[in-house]
Amino acid sequence: MSEAGFHHSLQVLNDACKGCTHCMKRCPTGAIRIAKGKAWISAELCIDCGQCMAVCPNDAIKIEQDPLSQLQRFTYRVGIIPAPFFAQFPDTFTVTQVLSALYDIGFTHIYLAETGVDILDILEAKENAQALPLISNFCPAVQRLIQIRYPLLVGNLTRLRSPAQVTAIFAKSELKALGESLGIFYLTPCAAKIAQFKTEGSEEHRLFDGIINFDTAYNQVSTLLARDKEKYANQNAGFTFPHCTRKALRWSLVKGQSSNQSGRALAVDEMHNVIEFLDILEDEQETSLRFLELDACAEGCVGGILTVRNRFLATEQLRHWSTALPKELSQDLVERILVQRPSFENNLCLEAPQPKQVMGLDKDRSKALQKLEKVDRILAALPGIDCGLCGCPSCLALAQDVAKSQASLRQCVVLKLKDPKELNSLARIWGERPTTANGQKDDQA
Amino acid sequence: MRQEYLVPAQDFSVAGVASSNLKRLLKQLNINPFTIKRIMVAVFEAEVNVIAHSFGGRIVCDLEEEEITIQVIDTGPGIPNLDLAMTEGWSTASEQVRELGYGAGMGLPNIKKNCDHLTIQTKAGEHTHITMRFCLKEGE
Numbered sequence: 001m002s003e004a005g006f007h008h009s010l011q012v013l014n015d016a017c018k019g020c021t022h023c024m025k026r027c028p029t030g031a032i033r034i035a036k037g038k039a040w041i042s043a044e045l046c047i048d049c050g051q052c053m054a055v056c057p058n059d060a061i062k063i064e065q066d067p068l069s070q071l072q073r074f075t076y077r078v079g080i081i082p083a084p085f086f087a088q089f090p091d092t093f094t095v096t097q098v099l100s101a102l103y104d105i106g107f108t109h110i111y112l113a114e115t116g117v118d119i120l121d122i123l124e125a126k127e128n129a130q131a132l133p134l135i136s137n138f139c140p141a142v143q144r145l146i147q148i149r150y151p152l153l154v155g156n157l158t159r160l161r162s163p164a165q166v167t168a169i170f171a172k173s174e175l176k177a178l179g180e181s182l183g184i185f186y187l188t189p190c191a192a193k194i195a196q197f198k199t200e201g202s203e204e205h206r207l208f209d210g211i212i213n214f215d216t217a218y219n220q221v222s223t224l225l226a227r228d229k230e231k232y233a234n235q236n237a238g239f240t241f242p243h244c245t246r247k248a249l250r251w252s253l254v255k256g257q258s259s260n261q262s263g264r265a266l267a268v269d270e271m272h273n274v275i276e277f278l279d280i281l282e283d284e285q286e287t288s289l290r291f292l293e294l295d296a297c298a299e300g301c302v303g304g305i306l307t308v309r310n311r312f313l314a315t316e317q318l319r320h321w322s323t324a325l326p327k328e329l330s331q332d333l334v335e336r337i338l339v340q341r342p343s344f345e346n347n348l349c350l351e352a353p354q355p356k357q358v359m360g361l362d363k364d365r366s367k368a369l370q371k372l373e374k375v376d377r378i379l380a381a382l383p384g385i386d387c388g389l390c391g392c393p394s395c396l397a398l399a400q401d402v403a404k405s406q407a408s409l410r411q412c413v414v415l416k417l418k419d420p421k422e423l424n425s426l427a428r429i430w431g432e433r434p435t436t437a438n439g440q441k442d443d444q445a
Numbered sequence: 446m447r448q449e450y451l452v453p454a455q456d457f458s459v460a461g462v463a464s465s466n467l468k469r470l471l472k473q474l475n476i477n478p479f480t481i482k483r484i485m486v487a488v489f490e491a492e493v494n495v496i497a498h499s500f501g502g503r504i505v506c507d508l509e510e511e512e513i514t515i516q517v518i519d520t521g522p523g524i525p526n527l528d529l530a531m532t533e534g535w536s537t538a539s540e541q542v543r544e545l546g547y548g549a550g551m552g553l554p555n556i557k558k559n560c561d562h563l564t565i566q567t568k569a570g571e572h573t574h575i576t577m578r579f580c581l582k583e584g585e
Contacts, residue, residue, distance in 0.1 A: 154478065360475035
């Protein structure tokens with residue numbers, strides 16, 4: 001996957017931001033600093049996991065929202081809908097009602113993203129990553145986390161296409177007669193998918209014509225369901241998902257993937273657990289594990305930043321529906337898939353992801369070495385409280401920023417309170433240059 | 446830059462702590478992940494050797510622009526037959542150590558495989574001093 005500039009879907013609203021440091025302390029890649037009283041996100045380090053947005057008490061982190069009106073650019077509009085979307089609605093609405101409301105807000109064709117799981121099965125897709133344990137590439141935030149923070153594990157990432165991609169290829173192939181007037185749209189529960197889609201050169205960018213956030217679609221569908229109660233009340237034909245198997249419907253839930261692997265597998269959800277686990281895994285010399293499912297969000301995709309309903313209720317809902325689904329796909333759907341087989345020829349695996357070396361102190365190794373020593377010396381003098389008042393997430397981060405000339409020791413509030421003079425002499429010792437205490441400018445230079 | 450880590454004898458619960466701390470430093474130096482992996486494997490094996498066989502020791506890491514040198518120095522009891530010790534599968538590990546999943550006889554062979562230059566000074570009844578060098582230049 002080539003990507004000149006990675007697109008980010010999250011943005012700080014300066015007017016609303018109070019610089020309270022909540023987001024900075026939560027960020028899994030240490031991408032956030034507070035400068036001049038406002039949070040600032042490093043484009044190099046951000047993985048679009050949405051943790052900052054979830055924790056912000058002031059609604060100061062904005063996620064990109066494309067309007068639903070984008071559908072109108074196309075005559076035929078395919079919605080690739082992940083099953084968790086249907087689980088956003090309370091039990092009072094049936095799947096049939098939600099589905100018909102989806103057609104009414106503008107889709108002409110609906111495919112379930114999870115069908116891709118079954119398609120991969122039917123086509124007997126083979127994983128071509130070699131290093132064990134395999135780490136699922138299903139969660140885009142985890143994939144990016146590994147590329148940035150765990151470069152030693154990049155070779156373990158799986159390369160099979162995601163179910164949504166596979167379904168998109170399937171839909172495109174089935175409907176190719178519609179030609180240029182066909183638009184394919186993905187409904188996303190998370191920020192990381194938006195970022196993937198909007199990054200030029202990415203597979204998502206190539207396969208989808210637009211992306212619609214869960215909450216945007218939820219609001220539209222809910223409006224219709226509330227307004228035309230009577231119309232939708234009659235569509236109650238006990239319709240369930242005809243288009244995937246039981247296992248596929250559970251794919252985005254925790255253990256949805258790991259429970260279907262041959263060999264030993266485990267699932268970890270929620271960013272801080274994932275990080276704790278990857279820290280250990282990167283040091284692991286030998287392991288009997290064959291497959292790892294790592295989900296950035298608690299409970300998997302139903303815990304996505306754009307979801308509306310409580311994640312536990314949504315999980316239960318999907319599990320409940322899945323029990324009514326068959327273990328095998330219906331014969332006619334299998335045949336539909338097999339007819340499109342040529343479109344998948346040599347097209348089921350992605351290129352190997354590459355590590356992103358952005359955690360280094362300097363591109364030049366001798367400078368990086370000097371800075372590493374400097375970090376050590378500075379860190380020894382810092383209080384180690386990790387209070388965050390300096391605008392860096394930890395004392396170590398401040399030491400690294402000072403070593404990189406992106407921050408000043410004077411930012412340390414504790415040192416300042418202790419002895420203003422001492423601080424001046426410390427700054428003299430390390431020859432730090434005068435700075436505006438603004439990492440932003442330095443980084444962009 | 447020099448960094449030292451102490452490695453206690455017989456304490457398997459800390460196996461990997463030194464190599465993991467070293468990794469954290471290496472990641473900040475823009476070193477190719479494959480090279481870091483090689484260094485990690487070799488240092489981890491040496492660390493386990495010190496814990497399993499010696500009376501304790503230390504790991505001294507010298508980080509330079511084009512080369513990383515890692516010395517593993519323990520306080521004994523030394524390796525009586527180095528040729529045998531370099532043979533894959535040959536091990537003097539105690540039953541107790543093997544029960545913990547170590548002592549497969551791959552330690553030294555693995556170290557040799559992963560570093561660019563290896564010297565071992567040892568004398569039975571005395572100490573063992575292993576020096577591993579890793580070249581950081583691209584393409585080597």
